[in-house]
Amino acid sequence: MTLLDAPAPAPTVGSSARPPKTVEVYDFRRPTTLAREHSRALELAFETFARQWGTQLTAKVRVLSQVTCESVQMLTYDEYAASLPATTAMVLCPLEGVGPKAVVQFPASAALAWVGHMLGAAKPPVTPERTFTPIEQALVRRLIEDALDDLRYSFGGMLVDQIGVGGFQYNSQFAQAAQKSDLMIVAIFTIRVADRPSTATVALPAEVLLPQLGDATPAVGAAEARRLLGAQLASVPVGVSLQFAPAAVLPSVVLGLAVGDVLPLPHPQSRPLEIRVDGQPVGRAAVGANGSRLAGIVVSTSLTGTEEGTS
Known part of the structure; x- marks a missing residue:
């Protein structure tokens, strides 16, 4: 029996089982991530958009709706497309003067329920994933147009390029919104319309947003760096002491010290x-x-x- 075939040792009585370790995959081809300042600014913008989107859905479908931003991250378009369900609704949104397109993705079944509410259904039936009919697509397009208006309002000066509603795609692997290596800012949302939750995503090309956020780590010249370092060092507290000249003492003397003994120091009074x-x-x-x-x-x-x- 080889070492690989040996059975695992049985846990001892009283030993606590260790929780499984979580392994996070690190891509050395894309070592950079969002800077903390950039990430916070984008999170605030997407949270504002989520509130606006929820209000807009409530007004359009006439049912209480809520949208919550769950996370914001930067992914390549290939990674983003791979994270989506194979069959889903994707609205490709072209940006003026930019090659990559923005993407608004949501389950087609959820959008069909929204349409059912808009047409007066109190509780639309659960519909399997399918393509939209021309009437359904027109109604969903109007919802996305209003959502993009809220997106532009929420991002303000960070989203300066004009964005509009393009085509619909229903297969995430075939939708060509950008090149595989293009970086996208991806926000994940939870949409709850009535009592039916669903997950949606909004992906914006990073080249559209990051230049507006500025440089999170601006370069500092050598002279300025020296001044900043000096200013920082001048404000750091340090310990100051006054010391006599050290005296050489044998270990036997140290071990025989008692209260009242006098140690002569080779330090003149003057x-x-x-x-x-x-x-x-x-x-x-x-x-x-x-x-x-x-x-x-x-x-x-x-x-x-x-x-x-x-x-």
Whole structure:
């Protein structure tokens, strides 16, 4: 029996089972992610859009609706398309002057339920995934047009390119909204219309949004970096101590110390004490007083090599 065929050891009595480790796949071809400042700005914009979208759906389908933004991330278009169901409704939204298209994706069955509410059904039946009829597509197109108006309002200056409703696709693997390697800002939403929840996504080309967000890590010149470093160091507290000259003592003397013993120090009374900052000598100071407390009167500094007379 080889090592690979050996049975796993049985857990001992009283041992706690370890939870399985979560492994996150790291793509070395795309090591960069959204900067924290960019991610927060996009989350705020998508959360505003979610509220607007929910209000718009409530007004259009005449049923209480709520939209919640669950997450925002940056993916390649290939990764985004692979994460979608094979059969779903995708609205491709061209952007003026930009090759990649934005995508609004949602289950076709959920959109058919929205249409049923718009046409007066109190509780539309659950419909399997299928393509829209011309009338259904016209009604869904109107909903998406209103949603894009809310998207432009929510993003403000971050979305400066004109965006419109293009074609409908029902197979996520065949929809060609962008090149496989194009980066997309993907937001995932939970849409609850009446008592029926569904998951939708909105994907926007990163090249449209990131330039408007600015540089999260602007370059700093050498002179400015030196000034910033000096300003930071000047505000960091450090420990300052006054020290006598060290005395060499045998271990036998140290082990025999008792209360009342006197240790002679090779430090003349007239010699100033050494000023140390975190163990590094920076000057000398004489023992003095500041009110009711002891103080050190600086007499020299090794940083400048000059004689001082201030405390």
